[in-house]
Amino acid sequence: MVVEVGRKAGDGLPEKATGAGLVVYASGVDEAEAVRETVAILKEADLAPLEVTGHGTLEDRLKAGDEIDPDEQALMMRALAENSVIVAEMTPFFD
Template sequence: MAKPPSKQQVYTLLVEVGRKEGDGLPKAATGAALLCYASGVDEAEAVRETVAILKQADMAPLDVTGYGTEEERVAQGFDIDEGERSLMARALAENSVIVAQVTPFYDDDEAEDDED
């Protein structure tokens, strides 16, 4: 008897990354937060795939916080705009990880001096 195919869903993940040579972050940054939309049959798979892809991109993932699927986020009261929905749909269609936003972290006022 064949097992029915698993349904892919898109999960919203916030990934904290540290520094690694070639990571593409601004010189003065100490790390960053990446807002990602990742497809997977469950959140654990989405996290594994996201971490693997970020490592391939010379990033240094330190911590991942999951915020659930679009439906779960709406049920929790999150307001999801059309741009976000579009990125989620793309992640699902491409069975991929979309990095929607990168927010660098800085220790102090070095951010003002960084032209990168």
């Protein structure tokens, strides 16, 4: 999923950043649970989630014809196997 976060004291983002975009892999019984778990973990890490966009399971994406590189597939499988939330990429936003 892709998560947009805003600023919050102690968030660890660069000083002049206005927020960040995160690429996250998470497991859950369904997409709604994966989103809830991701938001909870990010809040616990002092981040301020603003918007979450799910992109479906590995199976859903493959059925839709998406090409998914092996590294991304490995992260998806790891999140599932570990029942975890993995932040794979964080890109700060600047005005």
